[in-house]
Amino acid sequence: MKSIFLKLGLLTTLSVGLIAGKASAEEMDWATKCLSMGDIQTGKNPSYQQINCLLTNAALSKNIPPEVVKAVAEQESAWRQFDENGEVVSDDKNGIGIMQVTLKDPTEETLKRLTDDIIYNIETGVNILNEKYKLQNPSSVPRIPRIAGAGREIIENWYFPVMAYNGIVPSNSPIFRSDGARNWYTYQDQVFSKIERQSFYDDTKLVQYPFEYNDFEYKTDFSTGFKFNKFDYVLTDVLHESGYLLKKGDVVIVTENKTKLREVHPTSDSNGSEQPLNKTFIITGDFEYTKLGSEDYNEKHYVWFPVKSTDGALSGYISSAYLAKKKDFVSPIxxxxxxxxxxxxxxxxxxxxxxxxxxxxxxxxxxxxxxxxxxxxxxxxxxxxxxxxxxxxDKTRPVTPSMNSVSDLSTTVTGKAEAGSTVKLSINGKYQKNTTTASNGIYKFTISKQKAGTTISVTATDKVGYVSAPKSLKVVDKTPPAIQSVNKVTSKSKTVTGSAEKYASVKIYRGSTLIGKGSVYSNGKFSVAIKTQKANTYLKVYVIDKAGNKKYRTIKVVK
Structure with a gap:
């Protein structure tokens, strides 16, 4: 079919109504912007430049980043409606044409239009992709995830609509259920890889979602369907707005050092001067497609913007791959x-x-x-x-922290270290916890009571990561020795007997006078010799452990 018939037939075809309803004037308009580039014939693919134009304008007519639509078409058909024999490109799932459209129970007329008319095929594929984007709405059933706060202009926000375009199926899960590894072979990841290579010259990396294992759910034997468990993702890195939204008068900035300003033609083999990162330009007109015959004519998806420098000294073309709005880069890097x-x-x-x-x-x-x-x-x-x-x-190692004495009765560890440093606590060489010192350098840990002899250690790590020498102390014994019993002493007794903590010392006092001393045996018993005492005399029996802790019991001498 010659292009003159297609131009006339296009309006008729579109006016009949698309799959989703009647075609609007805007839908009829997008394709006519590319018809001046040459004849479009059934059984023969248009030029690469014209397909670029068709995909670009179809995407813009639905407010979809052209980078996304072009990469989908690249993944589906390598931008081909027909093969070398003039037959429509089709896959084993009955996908048709450049967008590999697959419809349920299509009419004979619809199949013919999808097969013969590349414009209608692109329009239908873009409509389908647009419907998949709407599945991000919280009220949609089914529903697909989205980037919180991102709009249609953000390329990364089309990750899941692109997935849905191919199918919400286990093979497109970004995470393997078998081992939790990242699946980089999903349909959508292959599409986004093409965006990086062909719309950004492979210099720009799109922001990755922070996927986790439980975000997706399906049986590894595929006995059940695919399920999303998370619907809103927060991406903290700078997202990428479609470059096609730039327009005449916009102040833009170069995003890659040594970017070429092409002086004559919108093509990478045109002479050009290198521009520094963040160089400011003003867009002077609509974007243009790569000039026919250039070395990147059949390789890249980007377009070219005519620009001039803010002082008017320079003008030419810069690829959309290397431009961004000035508002996004207002400060020196x-x-x-x-x-x-x-x-x-x-x-x-x-x-x-x-x-x-x-x-x-x-x-x-x-x-x-x-x-x-x-x-x-x-x-x-x-x-x-x-x-x-x-x-x-700060290249100076922090001083060794101080630490106050810790006893077997203590429930805190306190001391001083470099202000703002992180103090780490270890007990018997095993890390327990850390805390940040106050502005005055004071630190405090809460601990459970420890046995006497336990080693408590602290170190201070400053803000740059230098670690001090450790400060270590032994837990001291502050627990008074136990006195289990003191037996009855009479006016005829020549010993005081009882039971207490093993190996402790025993001293017997009458008032301030020491009248006898001894030790507790290994069996916990003691027997201390004394002279006989008068009835009704009071004696104090002291038990002193090896740490010097003491405890006493008062007894009365009886007849």
Missing amino acids: VTGVKNNSNYNKDVKITFDEGTALLNGAIFKNGATVTKDGKYTLVVKDEESNTTTIKFTI
């Missing part, structure tokens, strides 16, 4: 040091542009900070955008 960080080594600091002050003094780009101290680095670019970083260098 500093490497080698991070804000609110501590280091126990020399720190070499570099920055991409501008001038810098370190603690108020001029700092040379690429210089090394070697001395201990607290620092504030301020980097300012030519547009007065500022990056401020505070950091500390």
Whole structure:
């Protein structure tokens, strides 16, 4: 079929109504933007540039990042509606054409349109993908996960809609149920790998979801269906907004050092000058597709934006792979040091542009900070955008902590260490817990009572990771010895007998006068010789253990 008939037939075809309903004027409009690139014939694939245009505009018509739609089409058919024999591309699951559309109980007319008309095939595939995105709505049944707070413009937020496009099945589980390993061979992971390689030149890495084993559930023998257990993911790294949302007048910035500004044509084999990371440009028109005949014509999915520098001195084309809105990169980029960080080594600091002050003094780009101290680095670019970083260098090992005496009656361990350091407690060489010292250096641990002779140790680790020498103490015995019994003493008794703690000393006093002493035998008995005492005299029987702890019992001499 010649293109003139297709152009006329396109409006008729679209006006008949798509699978999901009647075609709107906007749906008819997206395809016409690409028809000037050449004839479209049944049985013959359009040029790579024209397919790029069709996929791009179909995606934009549904507010889908074109990077996603292009990678899906690449995964499904390598951007082919027809094979070399002019037959429609199909897989073993009856997928049809460039988007490998599979429909349940399609009409004969629908099958013919999906087979013969690449525009209709793309439109149908994009509609299906758009419907899969809607499954992220909390009220959807079934429901698929999403990135909390992310919208349609975020490429990473299409991970699960792309999965659903192929099928919510065990083979597309990001985690293997058998061993918990990451499954990088899922349909959606292969699609996202293509986005990185062909829309970003493999320099940009899309943000990975923090998947865990129990996020997904299915039987390894596939006897039950696939189940999601988590629906909202929080991704802390910077997400990637579709580059196709840039427009004329936007202030943009170069995202890769030595990016080429192509001076004449939108192609990588056009002459170009290298631009530094964060160089600022203004977009001067709509994006363009790679010029026919260039070396990357049949390889990459990106488009080109016409730009000029803010001072008007430079102009040309830069690939969408290397541009982002200025609002996303308002400050100079500093490497080698991070804000609110501590280091126990020399720190070499570099920055991409501008001038810098370190603690108020001029700092040379690429210089090394070697001395201990607290620092504030301020980097300012030519547009007065500022990056401020505070950091500390501390290469001195913290002093050994002090520790107050610990007895077998103690339930706390206290002492002093370097303020702000982390104190670690060990008992008999086995780590127990840690705590952070207060601003005055005081630390405190709560412990259970320990036996006398137990070794208590603490170390202090400063903010940069240096560890002090250990401070160790033995648990001291503060428990008075036991006195089990003291037998009756009469006015005729010449000994005092009883039972008490083994090996303790025994002393007998009348008032302040020592009248006898001895020791407790290994069987816990004692017998101390005394002179006979008068009836009604009071005696104190002291038992003293090896640690010097003492306990006494008062007895009365009877007749």
